[in-house]
Amino acid sequence: MTNKITILTFIDAFGWEIYQRYGFLDGIIEDAHPLQTTFGFSSGADPSILTGRFPDEHTHWSCFNYNPEESPFKPFKYLAHLPSAIFDRGRVRHWLSKAMAKVYGYTGYFEMYSVPFAHLPYFDYLEKRDYFVPGGIMATDTIFDWCVNQDVPYYCSNWRHSEQEILASNRQEIEKGETRFNYVYLPRLDGIMHQHGTKHPAVEKQINWLDQQIRSLYELAQNRYDEVSLYIISDHGMKDVTGDINLIPDIQATGLEYGKDYVAMYDSTMARFWFMQPDAEAIIRRVLEQQTHGAIVEDDELKKMHVYFEDHRFGELFFLMEPGMLITPCYMGLKSIPGMHGYHPEDKDSYAMIAANKPITANVKSITDIRGIIEHELRI
Ligand SMILES: [Zn+2]
Incomplete structure (x- = not known):
């Protein structure tokens, strides 16, 4: 040989x-x-x-999946009222993520990004190993x-x-x-x-x-x-990146309550929703259909792209931005940046x-x- x-x-x-x-x-x-x-x-x-x-097949998709029962972020509901001027800073969050990975013994890449503390307890983190x-x-x-x-x-x-x-x-x-x-x-x-x-x-x-x-x-x-x-x-x-939309206020304007009627994860190029209240899906769908720089990705397309999960752990409704456009602010970052991936x-x-x-x-x-x-x- x-x-x-x-x-x-x-x-x-x-x-x-x-x-x-x-x-x-x-x-x-x-x-x-x-x-x-x-x-x-x-x-x-x-x-x-x-x-x-x-x-x-390998079951790794997005870092955050809906799983309030097993969320490692449960204690964060007590931190939700801390001053955002300090706790929204990237460096502080990065340091907190490191400390948390150490406490839980995570060996994977662990980062809480800019997800609001009040919303973290709805999610589990995928990359623990x-x-x-x-x-x-x-x-x-x-x-x-x-x-x-x-x-x-x-x-x-x-x-x-x-x-x-x-x-x-x-x-x-x-x-x-x-x-x-x-x-x-x-x-x-x-x-x-x-x-x-x-x-x-x-x-x-x-x-x-x-x-x-x-x-x-x-x-x-x-x-x-x-x-x-x-x-x-x-x-x-x-x-x-050619532009941004500010999607979160449009969803909030529906009057639906986060955690009671729906849960959302706003990634930079997509938004994912889970529904607790039966009417919430139709209401949010209507808001998303009115957006000019993105579109809903339906289940048949998710299946075609091999990212469909029966239990909807990664989302019940997916909204994807058109290439070059960002959701700003989002839960991955509060400011726009010049380059991004995660489009179609x-x-x-x-x-x-x-x-x-x-x-x-x-x-x-x-x-x-x-x-x-x-x-x-x-x-x-
Ligand atoms: Zn990247």
Whole structure:
């Protein structure tokens, strides 16, 4: 058997359109394809990559699901009257999230974002476990579980570390020459494009830096191994934000009471509703149908996109913004930002990508196809 390594480089939000605009690893990449992302956010897309399955099968979709009985946020109802000037600050909430994750022993990415304290007790938080370690996905296995079962020695970066640390630790592992599979996790581009949009010079600078770093990692692997398969993948793209709507007051103006008649989760690009009072759905539907920059996503389309759940834990009614528009303020953030993802998967800027230093012979259409390609690499 030849001495071979497969390097799977994950660049968050490095969508097909971004790749086309800026280019990447010229002279190394031989084949590249757009991949359709899953409907929703990274909390659904990243598990879809690792499991090779859609959210309706692996059961990870949005961070927050309706479950007042098992909400870890129950004590927050007592904090609801604290001064919002202090407790709505991002830094204070981030610190509180960290403290809470520690108390509960959560190992996944835990963040309460800007969800009002009074509304948190209606929700459970999905990502309690770190899904980058074996056994991390609730309903199915991941590529890492597969490696353990197949005795494939692998190295997965620690997502809590900086990109510099992640690249350095991958270099160390490659130098040792023992692993057959490295998962290189590079999340910063996503944050830069959220903050500046897709056309800012900081975006090009980061992509050039990633190009140099991965080029150098690839050369190192080529010196150490007989054969190197290099893959670059992403989870979704990024859209430049063109406008906002202030949806929450329109829902409040119906006179329906949050927690008594309905519960809502306002993500940046979508709103999800659950109903306690039979008339509430029709009333909220009417408000949503009057919105000019978004539309209700009906159940048949949710089923088509593999995000439909019988028990409606993620919502009974879904409202999705048109690409480029945001709900501001929302429970993910109080202010508008220049770049966002989480729009319809068929919008051109939603597409993720896969690129490799060799022809990709498999028929690849969706981010759920990545796992099969990697398993195939690790079998030969
Ligand atoms: Zn993002």
